[in-house]
Amino acid sequence: MPKLSVNDINARGKRVFLRVDYNVPLEEKDGQIVITDETRIVETLPTLKRLCEQGGKLILTAHLGRPKGTRDPSLSLRPVAVRLAELLHRPVAFVDDCIGEKVEKTAGIMQPGDLLLLENLRFYKEEEENDAAFAEKLARVADLYVNDAFGAAHRAHASTEGVPRVIAKRGGTCAAGLLMERELKFLGEELERPAAPFVVILGGAKVSDKITVIERLLEKAQTILIGGAMAYTFRLAQGYKTGKSLVEADKLDVAKSALAKAKERGVKFLLPSDDVIATPVKTDKLDKKGKPVIEYQNVRVNTDMNCPDDSAGLDIGPTTIKAYSAEIRTSKTILWNGPMGLFENKQFAEGTNAIARAVAEVTQQSGAKSIIGGGDSVKALNKAGLGNQVTFMSTGGGASLEFLEGKGLPGVSALTDKK
Ligand code: 3PG
Ligand code: MG
Numbered sequence: 001m002p003k004l005s006v007n008d009i010n011a012r013g014k015r016v017f018l019r020v021d022y023n024v025p026l027e028e029k030d031g032q033i034v035i036t037d038e039t040r041i042v043e044t045l046p047t048l049k050r051l052c053e054q055g056g057k058l059i060l061t062a063h064l065g066r067p068k069g070t071r072d073p074s075l076s077l078r079p080v081a082v083r084l085a086e087l088l089h090r091p092v093a094f095v096d097d098c099i100g101e102k103v104e105k106t107a108g109i110m111q112p113g114d115l116l117l118l119e120n121l122r123f124y125k126e127e128e129e130n131d132a133a134f135a136e137k138l139a140r141v142a143d144l145y146v147n148d149a150f151g152a153a154h155r156a157h158a159s160t161e162g163v164p165r166v167i168a169k170r171g172g173t174c175a176a177g178l179l180m181e182r183e184l185k186f187l188g189e190e191l192e193r194p195a196a197p198f199v200v201i202l203g204g205a206k207v208s209d210k211i212t213v214i215e216r217l218l219e220k221a222q223t224i225l226i227g228g229a230m231a232y233t234f235r236l237a238q239g240y241k242t243g244k245s246l247v248e249a250d251k252l253d254v255a256k257s258a259l260a261k262a263k264e265r266g267v268k269f270l271l272p273s274d275d276v277i278a279t280p281v282k283t284d285k286l287d288k289k290g291k292p293v294i295e296y297q298n299v300r301v302n303t304d305m306n307c308p309d310d311s312a313g314l315d316i317g318p319t320t321i322k323a324y325s326a327e328i329r330t331s332k333t334i335l336w337n338g339p340m341g342l343f344e345n346k347q348f349a350e351g352t353n354a355i356a357r358a359v360a361e362v363t364q365q366s367g368a369k370s371i372i373g374g375g376d377s378v379k380a381l382n383k384a385g386l387g388n389q390v391t392f393m394s395t396g397g398g399a400s401l402e403f404l405e406g407k408g409l410p411g412v413s414a415l416t417d418k419k
Contacts, residue, residue, distance in 0.1 A: 011056030069125025135162025148177025153411030203228030204338030274317030315341025
């Protein structure tokens, strides 16, 4: 059922409770907190501008990280308010709480077109618990509800599910933001009847994360290309040795059933024919999370389907890159989710970068529609400077996966149906 959008409402003089996904990566540089990827903020600007033009009073709410109900100063949204004001060229007020007197006072003196960002919702454990009383408190400053937080729409939390329920009960309107609409259009409608050949590229660590998506896409795709560590669970299922590669040994039946289903449906299901392997060695150094830093020794291309006992597979190899790029070149529709290897490490980034180039190229040169399912693939495309050369990049990670699986998203279901 299509949902009401900000284009269908009039926010003039109304206080709009606007849920956004500003869960952005932050880093400390020279004592300053900087946002290392502001895509999620930039992508909400059209919605903010539209609602400001209408004369709405915008009360923005968001979460940052997983503070689990504690006030963690390193997860404050204040730096986001500063950056948002710069991007909009207008003031954005900030209150260091998301409920209570201070919020209500500030909201009370807002003028049409004003913006206010509230502090991290997850400083209250009631947010994730979708606590009804907390939702009521949040909704006290709201006449209208707008959700532009596609990335958090798979969560049934107070701000995504509870607040719209309160507003709807009062007879108020709950609409989708423009980013939310675009996400639902590209990941939903556009992939409903994709132009053939439809090539799906899946990577990342785990088969278990993607299995429902794989099963669903086997109904629609002509070709599925597998990369990343999850390829090794398939290899193991086929009886090969996987050495120290990341595998899910308890998911072999899942991998086998996907392979069988692909065969039955005549879907070309490709696994890497060669890979880049190395010997992982634990060092004395610790990473940011306190885990030992792994050094990769003896990095080499492996053309044997078996991986030596002391080595791990970390990227797709040159022959696989060629084969996958050729498939991508003939496609009319592409869906890509998940990197082809450990791309954060330069030595194992070539597979992911080559796929990014192939996807950008076929989009630009042959007019193929390329849809990138969020998370690490988006990171990789942006890193390669190719983000603007694909048709659509999702701002959702978990949300886009769940949506592609065909699951209903609580944050979408809670919005008002279009009549
Ligand atoms: C995300 O980054 O995946 C979304 O903002 C949702 O965050 P969460 O996974 O912590 O719920
Ligand atoms: Mg997540």
